[in-house]
Amino acid sequence: MASSVETGTIQTDVPARMDRLPWARWHWLIVVGLGTVWILDGLEVTIVGSMSDALKPSSTGLGMDSTDIGIAGAVYVAGACIGALFFGQLTDRFGRKKLFMLTLGVYAVGTVLTAFSMNPLWYFVCRAITGTGIGGEYAAINSAIDELIPKAYRGRVDVAINGSFWVGAAAGSLLTIPLLDPKVLDPSFGWRLAFGLGAVLALGILFVRRNVPESPRWLFIHGREQEADEVVAGIERTVADEDGVQLEPVEETITIRQRRTIPLSLIARTVVTMYPKRTVLCFSLFLGQAFLYNAFFFTYGDTLSTFLGVKQTGWYLAVFAVSNFVGALALSPLFDSIGRVRMITGTYVVSGVLLGVTGLFLGDLSAIGLTACGAVVFFIASAGASAAYLTASEVFPMETRALCIAFFYAIGTAAGGITGPLIFGKLIDNASADKDITGIAVGYFIGAVLMIGAGLVEAFLGVRAEGQSLENIAKPLTAEEPDRSSAPSAPPAPA
Structure with a gap:
């Protein structure tokens, strides 16, 4: 089978050339063109969380109750899990650029259809379609970002970009204030317009993304080394012109057995048998942050x-x-300076402890007090949650990167992100009869335990990836080694 998919062996310096680049205006194109997906996700999640009251009346909304709101959140996350797995496989097979254009289009269609919902079932289906696009974006975007950003900046850029989810969340929160005000707009129209605005933003992002290149790392592995070299040469010229610097030549190369396709069986065997500790690590990180964020927010x-x-x-x-x-x-720069293991462990454990304490005093807090406590907890948790995506995108071989992100996002989010909203929605319904907010404290405690547990897993199994080339953290499956039967080189020692 190998002979049918292998196309030759090459020696390339593309990874070293990409990693030695100084930060330049060109890299901001990548940040804006690719990172804005999290703004869309934040916008979507916040609009749904903010408009629960608008969706409940049968006259102007859809006649939904708190359990239905929780189901809508779970359906959105389920769609994201399915989209991540489906599009993640295609991203590794057909390239990053084709898929991050396609998935954004799926998102736009889904959110437009949501605006025309006539009943809860239509709404649930449209939320699933929208989630499918967002889930596919996660796989395509995270893999592309890590392969285009120099190693010295990869940690802070990845964490900060994933954190931009909250720019969309803030925008969505503020947008719903006039859109859901009956003095400004008809209540039956305002919530629909809120979804329509998400599609407008998506079209703007689609226009910017046209200028983002395909990942040179993906190109040279899939038999398109000349195109990869041309892409890198163009980036080098742009960076040199923008910054007025002379780029030094590189000596480091890697030998690659090129393949047109990478069998799923090889990818699965790599993740489970070659990197079992990293598999446990990524699942733990995704499970903790998925339950915490999806359930709470x-x-x-x-x-x-x-x-x-x-x-x-x-x-x-x-x-x-x-x-x-x-x-x-x-906190994002600290992931490159202090290091991944210390920062991820600290952010997960500290935020988990503070969430548990908040749950203990839930009955004594006002709306302002609860929001203040949540702001402190998630100021810390946000960087850790973003680092879950960073970890999955850099600790596995390049050929499996997008699918690994998709896999861990899907299973972690399915376990935590689908059950979380359902549990919280049910807790709210059960406690609403007595108007006793302490009835939902158990949800806070579950989230606290999962976050602290994930932090401890990071402490023992985490990978010191700061400042290292992706190819050094996990050798490509197609990389030539002196002994072809030997296992990949040992990963960096955990803390």
């Missing part, structure tokens, strides 16, 4: 309105969102 607007008498939840959600983004932005 999908239903937070419902919590405020049901138990604390808040009519306009947008202001509270905006404060919460800003703290998350500032946290990811402020």
Whole structure:
């Protein structure tokens, strides 16, 4: 079978040339063109969380209750899991650029259809379609970002970009204030317009993305080394012209057995048998952050309105969102300086402890107090949650990168992100009769345990990937080695 897919053996310096680049304006094109997917996701999640009251009346909304709101969140996440797995496989097979254009289109279609929902079932189906596009984006975008950003900046850029989810969350929170105000817009029209605005933003991003190149690393492995060299040469010229620098030649090369396709059986065997510790690590990180964020944030607007008498939840959600983004932005450089293991362990454990403490005092908190506690917890948790995507995207071989991101996102999010909103939605419904907010504290405690547990797994199994080339962290499956039967070189020692 190998002979049918292998196309030759080459020696390339593309990874070393990409990693030695200084930060330049060109890299901002990558950040803007690719990173804005998280703004879309934040916009979607926040709009749903903010408009729970608008969706409940049968006259102007869709006649949904708190359990339905939780189901809508779970359906969106389920769609994201399916999309991640489906499009993740295609991303590794057909390239990063084709897929991050396609998945953005799927998202745009899904969110436009959501705006025309006539009943809960239509709404659930459209949420699933929208989630499918977003899930596919995660696989395509994270793999492309890590392969285009120099190793010295990869950690901070990846964490900060993933944290930009909260820019969309803040924007979504503030948008819902006028859109859901009956004095400004008809209540039956405002929530529909909120979804339509997401599609407008997607079209703008699609226009910017046309200028983002295919990953040179993907190109040379798939038999297109000349095109890879041309892409890198173009990037080098752009960076040299923009910064007025003379780029030094590189000596480091890697020998690659090129393949047109990488069998799924080989990918699965690599993840499970060659890197079992990294598999456990990534699943733990995704499970913890998925439950925490999807459970808390999908239903937070419902919590405020049901138990604390808040009519306009947008202001509270905006404060919460800003703290998350500032946290990811402020802490992101530390993932390259202090290191991955210490930072991920610290952010997971500390945020988990603080969440548990918040659950203990839930009955004594006002809307402002609960939002303030949430802002502190998620200021810390945001950077850790973003680092889950960073970890999955850099600790496995390049040929498996997009599918690994998709796999761990899907199983972690399916376990935590689907069950979380369902559990919280049910807890809110059960506790709403007595108007006793302490009835949802168990959800906080579950999230705390999962986050602390994931932090401890990172402490023992984490990979010191800061400042290293992707090819050194995990050798490509197609890389030539002196002994073809030997296992990949040992991964960096865990802390």
